[in-house]
Amino acid sequence: MEANFDRLRTQAMNIVAIPQHYRLVMEDSTPTRNAVNRSFIWEDPENKEWTLEISLDLATGCLMDLNVDMEPNEETNDREDPKGMGEEARKIADAFVGKHAPDAAGLTWIHTDDSRRQITYREEVGGLPLPDTGCEVTLDQGLGIIRYRHHLKSAPRPEWPAVLVNEGAVKEQLLCHTHMELQITALSPSIYDVPGTEDEYRMVYNPAPFMRFIDAVSGRDCFGPEHYALPSIHSLKADEGPAETAGSGPEEAKTGANRSIADWEQLLGINPELYELEKSSDDGERIMLQYKHIDELEDEPEQAALSVDGYMKYRWGDKLRNLESPFKLQIEKTTGTLLRFHRDDPGKEQPLAPLIRQQCWVKAERFLREVFPDYASYLRLEVDKDDLEDEPRSREFFFLPVYIGDIPVNGERVTISISTATGNTCLYSGVSCEMLQQLAEHRLAPLLTPEVALEIYKRNMDVKLKWIKVSNAERPVYRLIYELVTIPRSELSSEFVNCKLRYIDAQSGEPIWGKY
Numbered sequence: 001m002e003a004n005f006d007r008l009r010t011q012a013m014n015i016v017a018i019p020q021h022y023r024l025v026m027e028d029s030t031p032t033r034n035a036v037n038r039s040f041i042w043e044d045p046e047n048k049e050w051t052l053e054i055s056l057d058l059a060t061g062c063l064m065d066l067n068v069d070m071e072p073n074e075e076t077n078d079r080e081d082p083k084g085m086g087e088e089a090r091k092i093a094d095a096f097v098g099k100h101a102p103d104a105a106g107l108t109w110i111h112t113d114d115s116r117r118q119i120t121y122r123e124e125v126g127g128l129p130l131p132d133t134g135c136e137v138t139l140d141q142g143l144g145i146i147r148y149r150h151h152l153k154s155a156p157r158p159e160w161p162a163v164l165v166n167e168g169a170v171k172e173q174l175l176c177h178t179h180m181e182l183q184i185t186a187l188s189p190s191i192y193d194v195p196g197t198e199d200e201y202r203m204v205y206n207p208a209p210f211m212r213f214i215d216a217v218s219g220r221d222c223f224g225p226e227h228y229a230l231p232s233i234h235s236l237k238a239d240e241g242p243a244e245t246a247g248s249g250p251e252e253a254k255t256g257a258n259r260s261i262a263d264w265e266q267l268l269g270i271n272p273e274l275y276e277l278e279k280s281s282d283d284g285e286r287i288m289l290q291y292k293h294i295d296e297l298e299d300e301p302e303q304a305a306l307s308v309d310g311y312m313k314y315r316w317g318d319k320l321r322n323l324e325s326p327f328k329l330q331i332e333k334t335t336g337t338l339l340r341f342h343r344d345d346p347g348k349e350q351p352l353a354p355l356i357r358q359q360c361w362v363k364a365e366r367f368l369r370e371v372f373p374d375y376a377s378y379l380r381l382e383v384d385k386d387d388l389e390d391e392p393r394s395r396e397f398f399f400l401p402v403y404i405g406d407i408p409v410n411g412e413r414v415t416i417s418i419s420t421a422t423g424n425t426c427l428y429s430g431v432s433c434e435m436l437q438q439l440a441e442h443r444l445a446p447l448l449t450p451e452v453a454l455e456i457y458k459r460n461m462d463v464k465l466k467w468i469k470v471s472n473a474e475r476p477v478y479r480l481i482y483e484l485v486t487i488p489r490s491e492l493s494s495e496f497v498n499c500k501l502r503y504i505d506a507q508s509g510e511p512i513w514g515k516y
Helices: 005-013 081-102 169-175 261-266 308-323 357-371 435-440 450-460
Strands: 022-031 037-044 046-056 063-069 109-113 120-121 135-139 147-148 179-187 200-209 230-237 275-282 286-293 327-332 338-343 378-384 393-405 409-418 425-429 461-470 477-486 501-505 511-514
Touching: 005 037, 022 308, 037 063, 046 109, 081 109, 081 120, 081 135, 081 147, 109 169, 169 461, 169 477, 179 450, 200 409, 200 450, 357 393, 357 409, 357 425, 393 435, 450 461, 450 501, 477 501
Parallel strands: 179 409
Antiparallel strands: 022 037, 037 046, 046 063, 063 147, 109 120, 120 135, 135 147, 179 200, 200 501, 230 378, 275 286, 286 327, 327 338, 338 425, 378 393, 393 409, 409 425, 461 477, 501 511
16 A cells, blocks of 8 residues: 555654744655665754754654754753753653553663663563663753664563573583683773873783673574684785886885875876865874866756755755765875775776786785885785685675784774776775874783683673564574673762773773773
8 A cells, every 4th residue: 555645744743842943854765776765854954964864664653863953041051960860751751652652561671771761662572671672862951852762572472481501510611611812902081980181002911702692491502603713814925026107107206204195196087187176184003185177067966955865965955975085095194104095996898818816915914014114014915715715796895903012902004995897996095104103012911811801801791681682584583692781880880880890900900991
């Protein structure tokens, strides 16, 4: 049956109060392929940042998503006692869920997160919430509903198992297979419970694997060891071959610090006869450059009014055009090194003999030698099982994690993408050479052994039961598992009651807790 769009629009307009001066800027079925919702966006004409978004199920008209980003109400937001508003907030959220969630009566597991003013409603079995059921409601300080999301349950309701494996045995099994890995990581006070206001790098021990899923009935791991295995890595030896530019011959050796913009353009193959600088910006740490074709046409086909494509063009047109730029690059100001490079290289004409992965690596390493001469001292090459497949690809990706000596730097890696059709570098995502220099100068060293760190970690860990949803080829199912969890700390403020133990400081032995 075809959806009644007029009825859905009227229904959407009656869910929350829409300011009279707001205008409708999008009304379309989403997603554009296999649409399941009817989505609406209203906007303040005087400030595009203030928007109200609503999505209704096409078939039932049920509210699926609500996002309100509106100018704060100074009168209601002056309230300063969140604890005193907890019961009132709960009543408001309960009434909203009762009106808009078709399965409200079955959502018996309810959790309130005071720090985010979010109340979560779930179905439960055995007192445990079922993931991807129910909804979440978020209120602002004035107790207005600003976020709502409803989940369509896709797995059948499970039965509570008749027999469970022993909790203590599972805990011992998990901890026996846990080891501590040394790494350097950036600790941000906004994410971790650490002193100060600035990010700092520390050497820490990281429990591995950090997550395990043990079937509560069989006692066996749900996924097997290959699920947790990290890709193997290879050390690099600096390529001693001749340096080549993107042009026709060798270039006089230059480092990033003494390269001009023209030097970078020549090295990266940006022909000034074909491309011109469109945008240039400087955020104090990086110089960002973006180019366009000299003969680029400005005319674009008109999009249907209120459509998703029309809204995207209106709201994000500049950013979308930026994605289509033929060349973009970022340069670190302090060291003059390349931080990021993107080339739009579609390679539409597939050659008879596309480059194989090893040939692409030769080109990737040549590029590395030009933009990161000391790459072999800091990078290692990640080898994934997909690398060994023979299936041809339009691009080959190479991932190179960063090391200081033999210690990995968490979250830092270089990525290079090579077109198999042209051999061009399509993407380079680098790392800050200033950061590498600072880490190398500090010469961090562990004072704790992995064994001592593991004992500290064990004292803070326990196991608990949890439902997870497992997708397979036929249909998703719920599965009851044991997972490692953090033992709550009584000295923690109520703001961080859900925090997790993330690391053990490799020098002091201090447990480092995440705030979320």
